[in-house]
Amino acid sequence: MTLLYLGRRLAQAVFVLWAAFTLGYGVLYLLPSDPVEIMLAGGTSGESSATPEQVAALKAEFGLDQPLPVQYAKALWSAAHGDFGHSVQTGASVSDSILEALPETLKLTGLAFVFSLAFGLLVAFGGTYPRWPAVRQAVLAIPPLAVSLPTFWVGLMLVQVVSFQWRLLPAIGNEGFESLVLPSLTLAIPIGALIGQVLARSILTALEEPYVETARAKGAGRARIHLRHVLRNASIPAMTVAAAWAGQLLAGSVVVETVYSRSGIGRLVVDAVGTQDIPLVQGLVVLSAVAFVSVNLLVDLLYPLVDPRVTTSRAGVAA
Amino acid sequence: MTALETRAPVEAPAAAPAARGRVRRAALFLARRPGLVLSILFLAAVLLAAFFPSLFTARDPLVGVPADKLQAPSAEHLFGTDQTGRDLFARVIHGANLSLRATVIAVAVALVVGSLVGLLAGYVGGWLDDVAMRLVDVLLAIPQLLLTLAIVTVLGFGTTKVAIAVGLSTVANFARLMRAEVLRVRTAVYVEAARATGARWYSILRRHVLPNALGPIGAYAALDFGLAILAVSTLSFLGFGAEPPTPEWGSLVSTGRDYLATAWWLTTLPGLTVAATVLATNRVSRALGGGGEEHR
Numbered sequence: 001m002t003l004l005y006l007g008r009r010l011a012q013a014v015f016v017l018w019a020a021f022t023l024g025y026g027v028l029y030l031l032p033s034d035p036v037e038i039m040l041a042g043g044t045s046g047e048s049s050a051t052p053e054q055v056a057a058l059k060a061e062f063g064l065d066q067p068l069p070v071q072y073a074k075a076l077w078s079a080a081h082g083d084f085g086h087s088v089q090t091g092a093s094v095s096d097s098i099l100e101a102l103p104e105t106l107k108l109t110g111l112a113f114v115f116s117l118a119f120g121l122l123v124a125f126g127g128t129y130p131r132w133p134a135v136r137q138a139v140l141a142i143p144p145l146a147v148s149l150p151t152f153w154v155g156l157m158l159v160q161v162v163s164f165q166w167r168l169l170p171a172i173g174n175e176g177f178e179s180l181v182l183p184s185l186t187l188a189i190p191i192g193a194l195i196g197q198v199l200a201r202s203i204l205t206a207l208e209e210p211y212v213e214t215a216r217a218k219g220a221g222r223a224r225i226h227l228r229h230v231l232r233n234a235s236i237p238a239m240t241v242a243a244a245w246a247g248q249l250l251a252g253s254v255v256v257e258t259v260y261s262r263s264g265i266g267r268l269v270v271d272a273v274g275t276q277d278i279p280l281v282q283g284l285v286v287l288s289a290v291a292f293v294s295v296n297l298l299v300d301l302l303y304p305l306v307d308p309r310v311t312t313s314r315a316g317v318a319a
Numbered sequence: 320m321t322a323l324e325t326r327a328p329v330e331a332p333a334a335a336p337a338a339r340g341r342v343r344r345a346a347l348f349l350a351r352r353p354g355l356v357l358s359i360l361f362l363a364a365v366l367l368a369a370f371f372p373s374l375f376t377a378r379d380p381l382v383g384v385p386a387d388k389l390q391a392p393s394a395e396h397l398f399g400t401d402q403t404g405r406d407l408f409a410r411v412i413h414g415a416n417l418s419l420r421a422t423v424i425a426v427a428v429a430l431v432v433g434s435l436v437g438l439l440a441g442y443v444g445g446w447l448d449d450v451a452m453r454l455v456d457v458l459l460a461i462p463q464l465l466l467t468l469a470i471v472t473v474l475g476f477g478t479t480k481v482a483i484a485v486g487l488s489t490v491a492n493f494a495r496l497m498r499a500e501v502l503r504v505r506t507a508v509y510v511e512a513a514r515a516t517g518a519r520w521y522s523i524l525r526r527h528v529l530p531n532a533l534g535p536i537g538a539y540a541a542l543d544f545g546l547a548i549l550a551v552s553t554l555s556f557l558g559f560g561a562e563p564p565t566p567e568w569g570s571l572v573s574t575g576r577d578y579l580a581t582a583w584w585l586t587t588l589p590g591l592t593v594a595a596t597v598l599a600t601n602r603v604s605r606a607l608g609g610g611g612e613e614h615r
Contacts, residue, residue, distance in 0.1 A: 016456070016457060019453065019454075019456075019457040023458070023461075027473060028472065028473055144601065148545065148598045148601055149594050150552055150556075150569075150572075150590060150597070152553060153586070156586045157586075160579055160580075160586070160587070247460070247465075248462060250465070251463065251465055252464075254465070254557070255556070255557070269468060270468075270557055273469075273472045273557075276475075278472065278473075281468070285461060285469050288465050289461060292460045293460070
């Protein structure tokens with residue numbers, strides 16, 4: 001039964017990937033604009049100076065001279081094998097460019113996730129645990145404020161104060177752990193606020209549940225109820241939106257890597273869009289779908305660890 | 320004539336307290352929410368700046384005095400001057416027009432396209448609904464910023480195109496909400512009654528379904544304004560929006576970035592303007608949307 005469940009989830013994941021590929025393909029290749037013209041213009045607006053022969057050669061290279069269904073089927077077949085073609089601008093393979101940039105972004109988003117989880121837990125706890133309503137309200141006012149600040153501006157403010165005035169951490173670059181701290185903090189502020197908001201809301205809901213009263217009647221302390229009973233139950237609704245956070249982290253890296261002049265996926269995105277490098281953009285869109293799908297699968301596998309009811313019910317069906 | 324005169328004195332004392340009561344209640348409502356009042360005042364100022372920039376500054380946002388370049392904020396130049404001696408306050412004020420116009424375009428595109436898709440999907444149902452909703456699911460799986468950037472790749476650069484891209488990338492949210500509303504309204508008795516009287520499907524859609532489904536959509540659109548301001552300014556910061564000499568909030572921050580170490584005001588103040596506008600917009604739209612979230 002578990003295998004069947006896993007198989008169904010995998011099939012869903014493959015469907016989302018296929019749909020994301022097709023959607024990206026539709027937007028990038030089929031819109032009224034001519035992809036070859038866009039690519040030859042290479043980000044500079046205005047007429048391209050390409051000769052008809054060059055246009056024809058490029059069309060042949062991308063298979064754009066063939067009928068549409070053939071083009072699409074070929075592209076899909078290659079993409080299924082991890083081949084998204086070559087970057088128009090650099091000529092490098094799209095998959096290689098992405099794999100090369102990925103480690104830096106994974107480091108950035110990984111640390112940012114740790115920071116945002118810490119920030120989110122602090123907000124959720126500070127907004128629900130203290131006995132003084134004024135404190136709770138003040139803490140709960142932080143997330144709406146934090147998501148209203150433009151990320152690029154927060155990053156620049158941190159650079160200005162921490163790097164230029166206090167001279168604590170490097171302002172730009174990819175060198176070492178120190179250069180990772182400020183970018184991750186910047187990225188963590190909006191996402192941590194979202195996590196805190198969702199967690200606080202579900203903690204407040206969980207506090208109304210009968211098991212809280214039972215625990216209190218049995219003599220459990222406030223802290224114990226909050227941390228052992230409520231937090232665990234409240235994290236389940238929060239986990240369902242984790243895939244959206246992964247997407248936010250990836251999208252946030254676009255801004256953060258630009259602000260801190262780091263290399264990585266985000267930088268690749270900005271460069272690809274700036275030069276209208278369609279194959280590269282297509283590969284990056286699919287990458288974001290891969291991130292979304294894999295986090296969703298991961299969350300599905302983690303559910304039973306957090307919520308024992310998920311396992312027992314499934315074991316019950318299997319037995 | 321006499322009848323009117325005899326009635327007037329009777330009515331006047333009754334009407335006055337009622338009106339005064341309403342004013343008092345409104346004043347009390349606002350007095351308990353100083354943040355809301357501040358937000359409304361700030362937004363009013365931003366709107367005025369967008370339409371009548373000359374009310375706020377007499378300086379030209381495009382012409383600088385080279386001798387005055389990179390001056391810190393002072394009474395003479397409220398926000399300081401940039402690298403070519405242009406007054407930053409004038410540039411921020413004149414930038415309001417472009418930033419707000421782009422925001423309105425973005426929200427309008429999302430609202431119109433999303434509502435149409437949701438309306439048709441919810442009302443027609445069947446395979447159209449299935450296809451539209453699967454499409455919405457996939458759109459929601461791709462982070463909004465990446466989706467916007469992918470659309471910008473095809474549309475090209477410039478503030479209007481960026482605004483359209485921002486709008487298109489939020490279509491999915493509107494479509495999903497509209498569909499849910501239509502599904503709720505569609506089964507209402509008045510729709511059934513309209514159908515029974517022989518009204519055509521498009522007039523049912525226009526006269527009965529659409530007006531009754533529009534409430535939550537409007538509230539969501541109000542909330543979307545803040546997000547759209549952020550998205551547009553982010554795209555401009557990344558360099559896909561306004562061309563360099565034109566003042567726009569996101570690109571002002573972006574150009575100020577080169578002088579981060581020496582001229583803090585060039586990034587701090589335009590960015591602060593964006594942040595304050597988003598905060599004020601969110602506060603006001605939460606009050607407009609009413610409901611449970613209002614008193615937070």
